[in-house]
Amino acid sequence: MAAVISAASTPATTRISDVVYRADGAPASGTVLISWPAFTTLDSNPVAAGSRTVVLGPQGALSVDLVPNLGAIPAGTLYRVVYQTESGVTTEYWSVGTSSPTIIAAVRTTPGSGTASALVSRQYVDTVVAGKANDTAVVHNNGNETITGSKQFSAPPTVPTPLLATDAANKAYVDSAVGNVGGGSYVSKAGDNMTGPLTLSGDPTAPGQATTRQYVDTGLAAKADRVAGRVPPSELGSGSADATKCLKGDQSWGACGTSSDAISLRGIPLDTTAPGDGQVPTYDAAGGMYRPRAGGGSGLTAGMQAVKYATDFAWTATPSDDLSTAGAKTVNLAACPSGVKGSASEYDIRIAGSGTPETVRVTGGTCSGTGAAGTLQFTTANTHAAGYTVASASAGIREAIEAAGTPNAKIVVPPSGTTGYDIYSLIIRSSRVELSGYGAQLNCYTRGACIVNGDRLSSLINRRNYIRGFRLRPMLNIPSVGLTQVARSSNVSTITTSASHPFTVGDYVVILWTTDKSFYGLYQVRSVPTSTTFTLDGFGSNVPSTASTGSANLELAGIEDNANESTIDDVEFLANTGLERFNFGFVFDNDQGAEVHNPGNNGSGNIFRCDAIHCAPIIYSPGPFTLSAGQLGGAAIATTGVWQWNSVAVGECSDH
Structure with missing residues (x-):
């Protein structure tokens, strides 16, 4: 192995200490050949080119000291390491730093990351070019190319002014092209004003289509004219017309006919006998024709017509007058129902539908109960928003009395089943009235008496009224x-x-x-x-x-009487399911000849209040007035009576 030469001192080395394994995980055995080119270390120590052979120790142990080549000159200097083991020969490259000791994985590197002149492996080249696009798959700066698929840009691309129909258009070109759109001679779909005539392609064929003048003129040609709101007689029929002529069914003017001309109704003959006053033709099956009905046209005698049924007079109206504030008010009725009179004495109506319902006293108005338009005046304690209703406070009973007139009238309140009629005020201000309620139940919502007979201030105004057959049920719970x-x-x-x-x-x-x-x-x-x-x-x-x-x-009474010589027959008091109670049964003010026959009760424990403060009497006469004498007969009520100053004769009582 060539020596490492140093001009001044021996350069520092880094120890690579690790274990080399085979691919199957067993420790490798063999030699490791390490070679390097000449280089100068980062701290300026020159190192001559050389090589070194290292034998792997037991269990694949490798330990070798090398001069650091990381950052050396020339750049990209690497140790070439060749493993010669029983598995074969492999090569790798090391870039050794100054941290010692270290392991193989820390120094292993890929050639080519340094200077352009350094040799690199195929592996390095393949790795570098793997992420690069093929030349045929990219868009070039020059030349004509076709792009398939959509492209998205993070910033708007800049294109020149288009020349061909398929060229991309820039914003300036589009803005110039659409600058005058809508400003020309067009009719907007949202609505517009035309300064000239519109010519249609033809007559309309559907109801919603625009029509031509020709179509309108043709349609009107067959219609009659109207002069000063009337069709000229000459256009109604042929012939001359005057005040003595009538238009006949054949559209001609001629002599007017009379009732004598009618010989049948829908093919059924008419009797030639002239009808009398009030008579109307009715069918006579025996004669097979229409004949004037004997006894008047309605078939009802005058006496029968005098009988009024309360349910025919129940009414409700929805005026539009403002009741949003309390106080004196006037409402307008398009048609005042029969019996609804602004002049009636002690006449109450009910306001409901919005706000807190209340019963108000009619104090005036032009309504006369004839069906004509009129007004009602009253004073409200509550406010009522739009949508309120005004209605009878007595289920039509008081209105029936007013319609019948006084004296000598008979009012029938039809049977009601268990539902009953809601009563908020019922004051009888007439004389010789028979009020028949057999089978009728009155639900008493009144704070005073459910039925008030006569004028409370004077017993001399009304007299000889008959109240019969009612069943009275308490609907309020107001303790004493x-x-x-x-x-x-x-x-x-x-x-x-x-x-x-x-x-x-x-x-x-x-x-x-x-x-x-x-x-x-x-x-x-x-x-x-x-x-x-x-x-x-x-x-x-x-x-x-x-x-x-x-x-x-x-008071919360069933009936209060202050009309002389009144008769009350077959009145029954009914229990309610809750705590609702009457505080009194009958209250007699100053009736000089009152008679009560066959009063009764159904469930006394739930009808009349009886507690530590007040135990309700069936008959109470407050006084002090002129001495009255009354008669109670056939009583079937278990309760008490209270008489103060006045005397009442009681006979034929069967108390139980």
Whole structure:
């Protein structure tokens, strides 16, 4: 082996220490031939060209010291290492650094990474050119070539102005070409204005197509003219027309016919007998012809026509007038239903559909119940947005009474099954009215009495009304409250309750069991100063604020009567499924000859309120009025009666 010559000192060496294995993993045996060209180390030590043979030790051990050639001059200087083992001869190259000791894998390298003049192996060349494209598969700078497939550019390519139809176009060329598009003589599909006539290819063949003037003129040619809103008589039919002539079926003007000309209806003969006033032809099967019907055209006698059915008068309307704020209002009805009158006394209607529903008193209006347009006036406590409805508050019963007139009317409320009719207000302000409700159930949503018979302020206005056959069901649960103090000044009573009371202005309240009995009675609430006080329009001498027991009870009655000589027959009180209760059954104000026959109840425990504060009486007469005398017969109700000042004769009772 040639010696390593140093001008100044021996260069440092790096020890390569490793184990050489065969391909099957067994330690190799043999020799390793290491050769190198002349080079100068990185630290300027010259090394002469030479070689060295190393015998592999036991178990393939290799240990050899070499001068580092990494970074040597000339660049790319490598140790050539040839393994001669029992497996054959292999060659590799080492680039040795200064880190010592090291292993074979750390120094093994591929020739060719250095200078262009150094020799390289085929392996190096193949590795370098493996990722290069073939010349025929790339786009060249010059010449005509065809590209297959799409190409994407990260930046816009620059192309010259196109000359041929298939040339790529640049942005400037496109912008110039489309600069005037849409600015010429075109009609926009989105809508446009034309300054000249449009000529169509022909007449339209489908409903949505544009039409020509010719098509319109041809279609109108066969139509009649209209002069001052009328078709000229000459275009309606042939012949001359005047006030004495009529247009006949053959489109000619001639003498007008009369009813005597009609000899049949749809082929069925008409009797030649002239009809009387109000008569209409009806079919007579025996004679095989139409004859004037005896007894009037409707077949109903005047008495039969006087009977009104409440369901025929139930009504609902949806006005458009603004009720979005509370207060005095006027609504317009296109047709005021029969019985709907702005002048009716104590007439209430129901507002619902939007906002909080409420019952309001009609205070005026032009509606007269004839079907003509009119108005209704009232005052709302709640607000109602658009879409609200106004309707009967009595399922048509009050409207039927108004339509029948007074006196001497009969109103029938048809059977209702178990559903019943919802009643929010029903006040009878007529005389000699028979209100028949056999089979009808009234669902009582009223805070006062479900049925009020007569004027509450005077029993002399209405009289001799008959209320028969109804079944009354409570729909509200409003308990009574106890009292702690009472006072009266200038006929205004102030009542203080032991807990919050449920009363509002206008409610009818019954005061019972006060220490001072002069406060007993049925009153209307005048004001509500606090949740535990309210005032009443009372009467009597002044009373200073005094501690008192007693109860205040919302009326919540079945029937209140203040029309003289009234008769109430076969009225039954029904239970509800919840806590809804009546606070009173019948309330008689000042009826001088009231009679109640065969009252009854169905489920007394769930009909009348009875608790520590109030136990509902079936009959209550508040007074103090002119002495009244009444008769209760055939009673089938298990409850109590309360009479204050007035007297009631009770006979033929079967209490159970």
